[in-house]
Amino acid sequence: MTDEHQPLADKPRPHSDQKTRLKLPQFLPYRLATLSNRISRTIAALYSERFHLSIPEWRIMAILGDETDLSASEVAERTAMDKVAVSRAVSRLLAKGRLERHFSSTDRRRSVLALSPDGRAIYREIMPLALSYEAHLLAHLSGEEQAALDHLLQRLESLDLEMIKTPQHNQS
Amino acid sequence: MTDEHQPLADKPRPHSDQKTRLKLPQFLPYRLATLSNRISRTIAALYSERFHLSIPEWRIMAILGDETDLSASEVAERTAMDKVAVSRAVSRLLAKGRLERHFSSTDRRRSVLALSPDGRAIYREIMPLALSYEAHLLAHLSGEEQAALDHLLQRLESLDLEMIKTPQHNQS
DNA sequence: CTTATTTAGTTACATATGTAACCAATAAAA
């Protein structure tokens, strides 16, 4: 694949053959990032302007619609957001009246978050949109493809992605 | 945890059964987004502080390392970044001396971008890191899994993700 | 030509995000 039919004495380029080149469109991290971005934007378009919700805000509502009375740090865990992002999104949601917050009586630092009636109503409107969008996406894949996708995501999610030890190179 | 093994006549919750709930950790767009983020951050850690490069900056260098003398808009196309992001990253790269720019003689609006010698040197350092990280990731997958992954990405990339027509709902 | 239109890129402004510093409450040590 590297050299289609490369005439013998005529190298494509002296300094960089296919093996040492990085082809962005075939680079896995790049592909995942662009695909995921396109999907996220598309789905955000389903609710962002209609409900004035940002992606992190919706994530929090989505979690609290499913499991109620979580603390901010529990929300952070489950949404894979960091605590600062959660804090900010929560305060916006509180300001908009979509969330209710009180604090644990046993630990007065710990917040207890839940959707407000208003938030629940919005949740019930958006959630089917989100699910049907996902269904719409998956509908383009066969059963086996769907299974394979799920399997691969599980595999990749389970990797710890641990850093490769940087080839020693103390040139800093 | 709510009700482990639910006795027959005892509905889990009147208002939301599994079918109408959104389980974030199983929601495809969410899974893609978090996976891709983890990978991007990990890989960015390989070069960001060592070479003082942001992700968009590296993307541009990666493209120009592969194909030289592109215009800003061609870079934008190939990196899937928008032209504003490209403009900003390009000006940072110029400032750091990693890029050279001149303008087309036939169309004086059109920029012609290329890595500077310095940029090329950096490219040659980073690129193997990026590739070996990818290899490291893929090494955890079997040959079939890798093929399936590539196939699925191609499938998903080819979808136009077109918006589902919003169920009419003029409540704005 | 002279005036629209389109195209390439940049700039402005408002908002979002990340990192680190911070405050308050709890838990652990001394």
Place this chain on the structure above:
DNA sequence: TTTTATTGGTTACATATGTAACTAAATAAG
């Protein structure tokens, strides 16, 4: 207990990003 460390969350600051408005060059129309 008083001191010290840890944990839950928020705030500040610097940087990044998105959208829209804008400049300049090139085309197309009149």
